[in-house]
Amino acid sequence: MxxxxxxxxxxxxxxxxxxxxxxxxxxxxxxxxxxxxxxxxxxxxxxxxxxxxxxxxxxxxAKEDILCALLAETVRPSLQVARTLPGAEGDAATKLWALAYSDIQLLGAARYNLGALYLLPEVASPGLATFRQERAELKDAYRGLIDQIPDEAPTATRTDLAFGLVESIAVVRRDEPDLDIDAHAHHGADGVLRLAGFHSPNSQLRSAAMALLEVPL
Missing domain, CATH: 1.10.10.60 (Homeodomain-like)
Structure with a gap:
């Protein structure tokens, strides 16, 4: 037994x-x-x-159905934030900071480091098409905001770099189990803005971004 x-x-x-x-x-x-x-x-x-x-x-x-459900939880809350931003007050940089901060928090503060599963070969299977579509929609939301920030680098390149920085929390968390997630999310969101071409994030912008998320700074 x-x-x-x-x-x-x-x-x-x-x-x-x-x-x-x-x-x-x-x-x-x-x-x-x-x-x-x-x-x-x-x-x-x-x-x-x-x-x-x-x-x-x-x-x-099937086991793949469990993986699909778990991965959905790593992207849908951030996607919901992204969908509310177009109608919110504030400029693109403020909205981008808010999205990046909330996204890093989601991936970093979860009980288990599910972002580390993104590189599984199984993620390319037909059964996970919905997850891939939702993640692509989330990346498109980043792209739309980044496109509004003037910079010499192409929007696609800036988006790839910014999105990669956000998802790198999985690797950082793996290597640093005692990581201060909130501090990392703040610095990470600042980094996303700099990669997007906005080189001077400040406390006023951060406070406005947190207000969009209804989270105290």
């Missing part, structure tokens, strides 16, 4: 559907980032979650 690693939970109709689904995702996030995606089995995920494997399959028919 296999012993369960996670917290014992009821299965089937007695279990809370949302709790069970969340337990699967939390267990998978831990195992994918610690053990590796390829080396993690659905059985090990179910055991870590304290669920029967049949319950896992009820929520996620």
């Amino acid at each position: 296999t012993s369960r690693v996670g917290r014992p939970r009821a299965s089937g109709a007695m279990a809370s559907s949302q709790d069970a689904k969340r337990a699967v995702m939390e267990a998978a996030a831990e195992l994918f980032t610690a053990t590796g995606y390829a080396a993690t089995t659905t059985r090990s995920i179910a055991e870590r979650a304290g669920l029967r494997q049949a319950t896992l399959y009820y929520h996620f028919p």
Whole structure:
């Protein structure tokens, strides 16, 4: 009889559907980032979650479906921020700082370092097309803001550099487990502005950007 690693939970109709689904995702996030995606089995995920494997399959028919759900959580909140910015007050630099700050915070402050999964070969599979589309939409939001900031460098180049800086939080976090995420997000957002061609981010701009996010500085 296999012993369960996670917290014992009821299965089937007695279990809370949302709790069970969340337990699967939390267990998978831990195992994918610690053990590796390829080396993690659905059985090990179910055991870590304290669920029967049949319950896992009820929520996620395949391991790739779990990966898809986890990756969606790394991009959709930032995409929601990006979608609200066009109608908000403020110039492009302020909006770009706000987007970069919130994006770095999302990737950096999550319990598990899911941004590190972006380089998995499985990300190119057809089943993850929605994630790729949403990430592309997010990058387009960066591009639209960067295009409004005059600079000699092409918009595409500045966007690639800025977007790469934001997502580099996964590597920094891996190498520095005790990283001050909030300080890094502030400096990272400043860096994004400089890469975009805005070379003098200041406290007034940062305060205005935080106001867009309704977050105190």
